[in-house]
Each structure stands twice: as C-alpha cells, then as structure tokens.
Amino acid sequence: MRERGGILHAKPFLLAACALALAACGFLASGCSQPEDAKTHLLVKVPRTGHDVVFDESMTQIDQVIERLARDFEASYDKADVEIEIEVFEQNQYDSAIEDTFDTPGSPDVLYGDYFNMSTYIHTGRVVPLDDVVHGGVRDGVYEYLWDMSTVGGKVYMMPYLARQNVLAYNKAMFQAAGLEDHIAEGRITSWSIEEWTHVLDALAASLPDGSFPMMMYAGSSQGDTHIMTLLRSAGSDFFDEDGRFALSTPEGVEALRWLQDGVGRGWFPPHSENLEIEDCSSLFRGGQLAIYMVNNASIGRYGDTVGLVNFPGPDEDGCATTFVSGFEVFDNGDPAKVQIAKDFLSHVYASEELMSYAAGTMPASIAVAEKYRGDIDQFDLFLQNQGNVVDFTGSNPDTRAVREVFYLCIHDLLMGETTPEETARRIDELCNKAIDEGVAASKLHE
Numbered sequence: 001m002r003e004r005g006g007i008l009h010a011k012p013f014l015l016a017a018c019a020l021a022l023a024a025c026g027f028l029a030s031g032c033s034q035p036e037d038a039k040t041h042l043l044v045k046v047p048r049t050g051h052d053v054v055f056d057e058s059m060t061q062i063d064q065v066i067e068r069l070a071r072d073f074e075a076s077y078d079k080a081d082v083e084i085e086i087e088v089f090e091q092n093q094y095d096s097a098i099e100d101t102f103d104t105p106g107s108p109d110v111l112y113g114d115y116f117n118m119s120t121y122i123h124t125g126r127v128v129p130l131d132d133v134v135h136g137g138v139r140d141g142v143y144e145y146l147w148d149m150s151t152v153g154g155k156v157y158m159m160p161y162l163a164r165q166n167v168l169a170y171n172k173a174m175f176q177a178a179g180l181e182d183h184i185a186e187g188r189i190t191s192w193s194i195e196e197w198t199h200v201l202d203a204l205a206a207s208l209p210d211g212s213f214p215m216m217m218y219a220g221s222s223q224g225d226t227h228i229m230t231l232l233r234s235a236g237s238d239f240f241d242e243d244g245r246f247a248l249s250t251p252e253g254v255e256a257l258r259w260l261q262d263g264v265g266r267g268w269f270p271p272h273s274e275n276l277e278i279e280d281c282s283s284l285f286r287g288g289q290l291a292i293y294m295v296n297n298a299s300i301g302r303y304g305d306t307v308g309l310v311n312f313p314g315p316d317e318d319g320c321a322t323t324f325v326s327g328f329e330v331f332d333n334g335d336p337a338k339v340q341i342a343k344d345f346l347s348h349v350y351a352s353e354e355l356m357s358y359a360a361g362t363m364p365a366s367i368a369v370a371e372k373y374r375g376d377i378d379q380f381d382l383f384l385q386n387q388g389n390v391v392d393f394t395g396s397n398p399d400t401r402a403v404r405e406v407f408y409l410c411i412h413d414l415l416m417g418e419t420t421p422e423e424t425a426r427r428i429d430e431l432c433n434k435a436i437d438e439g440v441a442a443s444k445l446h447e
Contacts, residue, residue, distance in 0.1 A: 038081060039081045039083045040080045040081065040082045040083070040337070040338060041083050041084075041085065042082060042083070042109045042338065042345070043085050043087060043106070043107070043108050043109050043110075044066060044084055044085065044087070044110040045088075045097055045108040045112070046062060046086065046087070046088055046113065047088070047090065047091045047093075047112075047113050047114075047117075048061065048091060049062040049063075049091070049326075050298075051064075051298070051361060052298070052301075053360060054373055054376040054377055055360065059361075063088045065358040065359075066086055067086050068355070068358060069345075069349050069355050070084035070086060070345075071084075072352070072355060073349070077341075077345075079341070080341060082345075084345070087106075091223070092221070092223060098111060098121060102124075102126065108331055109330065109339075110328060110330055110342050110345065110346075111328065111329045111331065112161070112328050113326060113329075114326050115149060115160075115326065115327065116324065116393070116394055116400050117401065118329055119152075119158070119394070119397075119400060120398070120400055120401045120439075122158075122329070122398075122445065123398045123439060123443040123444060123445065124444065125444035125445060127157050127329045127330065127331055127332075128157075128331070128332050128339055128343075128446050129157055129446065129447075130159055131155055131156050133156075133343050133346050133347050133350070134147070134156050134159070137351075138347075141350070141367055141368060142160060142350075142365045142366060143160075143365060143367060143370075145387075146163065146365050149323075153445055155445075157329065157445075158325075158327050159327045159329075160325050161327040161328065161356075161365050162325075162327075162359035162363060162364055162365055163323050163324065163326070163363040163365065164298045164323070164326075164362050165296055165297050165321055165322070165323050165324075165383045165386065165390065166230075166294055166322045166323070166324060167189055167296070167309050167310065167312070167321045167386070168292055168293065168294055168295070168309070168310050169285075169292070169294070169295040169300065169307040169308065170183075170184075170292045170307060170308050170310060171285075171288065171290075171291045171306065172305075174208065174212070175204075175291065175308075177207060177208075178203045178206075178208070179203060179207070180203055180204070183196070183200055184308050185309075185310075186308070188309070189310065189311055189321075189382060190311070191310060191311045191314075191318050191319035191389075192313065192319070193313075197234070197313050198259075200214075201214045201266070201268045204268075204291050204292075205268055211289060213267075213268070213269060213270045213289065214268045214269070214290075214291050215263070215268050215290070215293075216269070216278075216284075216285070216292065216294060217260070217263070217268070217270065217273035217276070217415065218276040218277055218278050218281055219273065219275075219276070219408050219414075220275045220276050220277045220280075220408075221277055221408060222404040222405055222407070223277055223278050223279070224278030224281075225404050225408045225411070226322065226404075227278070227312075227322075228260075228407075228408075230312045230314075230320060230391070230393060231260065231313065232248065232253065232256045232260075233256065233313070233314045233320055234259055235252045235259065236252040236315045237252035237253040237255075237256055237315065239391075240392070240395040244436075245395065245433045245436060246428055246429045246433050246436075248424075248428050249422075249426050250425075253425050255421075257421035257425055261414050264417070269415075270284065274413075274416050275412075278294075281293055286302075292310075295307070296362075297362060297378065297383040298361060298362040301379075311389055314391070318389050319389060320389050321386055321391070322391060323390045330342040330343055332446060353366065356368075357369045360372075360373035360377055361377060362377070363377075363384070395436075397436050398439035398440055398442075399438070399442075402435040402439060403436060405435075406431040406435060410424050410427050410428045411424075
C-alpha cells in the first residue's frame with residue numbers, strides 16, 4: 001500500500017512538471033520549437049592572414065574566405081543544424097590558440113593554417129586522418145605534390161587549399177644606383193652563384209645611402225626563420241641528412257654560416273639585425289630602404305614593376321625556393337558526430353569548384369581552379385615554372401615549432417659574434433635534432 005500510495009502521491013508532481021515543460025517550450029500556445037542548443041556548434045580557427053581573390057576585391061583576409069565556405073555549408077547541410085564559429089588568432093599565437101585550448105570549450109574542431117605551423121599538432125593524436133574525405137575525385141583534382149606534403153605515416157592528415165612560393169625580390173632602382181644593371185632580369189626568376197651574391201651585396205653596401213641596407217636579416221624571434229634556414233644552403237649544403245635531421249656540421253654548412261656572419265661586418269644587413277623581426281625588414285623594403293627581401297607569388301603584386309626576382313642561393317646554379325602550403329585539419333575533441341560533420345564540411349568545400357576558387361590569388365591547390373584563373377593570378381606561370389627549384393624546409397620533423405624555438409637563438413648568437421660558424425653548426429645540429437628526437441618519442445597519431 002505504501003508503494004501504491006507513493007505512486008498516487010507522485011502523480012500531481014509529475015503532471016505539474018509536464019505542464020511546466022510544455023509551457024517552457026511554448027507548446028501550449030503555438031507548438032513546441034527545437035531548442036537553440038540543439039544546434040551543432042563547430043569552432044574553426046584561422047590565423048590572421050592577408051589574402052586577395054582575383055574575382056572578388058572585397059576579400060582581403062583569409063578568414064573572409066573561411067567565412068564564405070562556412071556559410072555555404074551551413075545553408076546546404078541537411079544532416080544536422082550546424083552553426084560554425086570563425087575565430088581569428090595572430091600568427092605568433094598558434095600554440096596558445098590551439099594546443100593550450102585542448103580539453104576546453106575553446107578547442108578547435110577545424111584549423112586552417114600553414115602546414116609548417118600546424119603539422120606539429122598531428123603528433124598530439126588529436127588530428128584525425130582524412131583519407132575518407134580524399135576520395136578519387138578530390139585527390140585527382142589537387143596537385144599531387146601537395147598530397148605528398150599532407151601525408152604522415154601513409155595517411156592524409158591535412159587538406160591543401162593553396163600554396164605560396166617564396167623567392168627573393170630586389171629593388172631595381174637600388175641595383176641601378178649600385179651599378180648592378182647586369183643582374184637585373186626582366187620577366188623571369190633568375191639565380192646567382194655565391195660569388196655573384198657576394199659581389200652584389202658588397203656593391204650595394206658600398207653605394208647605398210645612410211639608412212638603407214642591402215639585404216634582410218633578422219633573429220629577434222622564430223618568425224621568418226624558415227627563410228634564414230633556406231639561406232644556409234648557399235654554399236651547397238643540403239641542410240638535412242637522408243633521415244631528415246639537421247646536418248650543418250659539414251664544410252658546406254659551416255661556410256654558409258660564415259657567409260652570414262661575415263655579412264654583418266661587411267654592412268650587408270640592417271644594424272643589430274639579431275634583434276630585428278621579419279616585419280621590420282618588410283617595412284624597410286616597402287619604404288625603399290632595403291634592396292633585397294623575401295616575397296611570394298601572393299605578395300609580389302604590391303610592388304608592380306619596381307622589383308625583380310631571384311631564387312635563394314642554393315646547392316646548384318638554379319638556386320632554390322620554398323613553398324608554404326595552407327589548408328585544413330580536423331580535431332577529435334571526443335564527439336564523433338562533430339568529427340563527422342567537420343569532415344562533411346571539408347567534403348563540401350572540396351566538391352565545389354566555386355568554393356575552391358577563392359584560393360585564386362595565390363597558387364590554388366585545385367588544378368581546375370589554377371587552369372581557370374592562371375591568366376588572372378599575378379606571375380602564376382612564372383612561379384609554376386620555378387616549382388622544380390623548391391626545397392623542403394621541414395625534413396621529417398614532427399615538432400617544427402619546437403625546432404624553430406631553438407634555431408633562431410643560434411642565429412641570434414651567430415650574428416652577435418658570440419659563437420663561431422663551427423660552434424653554431426654544432427649547436428644547431430645538437431639542439432634542433434634533440435627537439436626532433438623528442439618530437440618523435442612523443443609522437444602519437446590518431447587512428
């Protein structure tokens with residue numbers, strides 16, 4: 001009787017609770033609607049990056065492109081009610097925006113960024129393989145060399161969207177004033193031997209007015225250090241050994257380091273370049289106070305006909321260039337449904353030529369987009385022809401960011417004259433390879 005009485009006494013409370021629930025959702029008045037929190041929320045993070053689109057002048061930042069992709073997906077996706085939030089972070093804040101947010105509500109579901117920054121996160125075990133997204137049509141529609149750069153341990157973990165090829169630009173007027181007309185090449189990316197480079201830099205140092213300088217140099221932080229790494233191939237070094245480890249303790253590596261250190265005393269670089277940032281050199285170049293600076297196919301248009309192009313000095317007569325690839329990763333934050341929706345988002349983007357076309361302004365990953373807009377993309381064919389001179393600047397590194405945090409300090413001390421080229425080579429090899437080995441030991445891939 002007590003049990004039955006309990007049931008009878010419970011009924012008024014149950015009825016009251018039901019009435020309250022129905023009233024809360026508005027059922028009594030107009031029918032119950034789906035609560036707002038039933039939406040699936042995806043967080044997409046993207047670093048602040050300038051980006052132009054050849055057919056849409058309103059696009060000036062890459063996050064505007066991601067916004068366009070996200071809204072198109074939201075409007076067409078019928079498997080769930082999806083709301084995509086775009087969060088922009090600064091270029092020097094990758095770790096605080098990504099890894100430091102793991103296991104918090106701010107952890108990204110999707111990251112768009114530069115491969116050399118974001119490849120590190122693959123080895124946390126949080127980034128999911130995307131081979132089920134890269135089906136036949138998607139794979140065939142993207143340049144094969146980009147898939148090679150997107151693959152770790154035989155699985156695709158990154159989806160390439162665009163690439164930027166990096167070479168060096170020289171100010172034609174400053175070259176002419178220094179009597180270097182013979183080194184100005186029109187309509188092509190030229191190359192110079194190390195002897196020619198030395199002659200050019202000495203001539204500029206002797207002729208430029210006070211406050212102007214021959215060439216970029218910086219070691220105030222890890223920003224831009226990949227370009228300094230590329231310069232260390234100047235005497236013929238391959239930079240990495242066959243296992244992808246740093247290998248600068250060779251005659252060629254030491255000679256390249258000595259070339260940089262000698263440049264300080266010969267006036268090749270802005271004063272106290274060990275404390276400069278890459279952006280400092282960019283400002284000098286834009287202001288006509290620096291003769292040689294790094295550019296890529298996305299930034300060359302801002303200089304018009306005032307600059308010529310030359311490859312970095314390298315192991316052979318053609319010199320070398322680098323390619324920075326940008327694209328997407330998907331993170332597993334413990335919700336399989338959200339992981340699948342994030343994958344569906346990428347499938348939606350890569351199945352649409354219209355959405356892929358917003359890469360047109362750099363080197364698009366999509367072959368079809370590249371062919372359609374090659375005549376509109378500034379110097380597209382010139383950089384495409386130079387693709388054979390591109391070198392790898394990451395090796396087999398599982399923790400690029402950790403390596404960069406020690407590399408620039410070694411260059412800082414070299415430019416200060418606090419270490420010899422031989423000591424610097426040994427230090428780079430020791431510290432950078434230690435970071436690589438620690439990255440390998442800690443690496444955990446998502447299955």
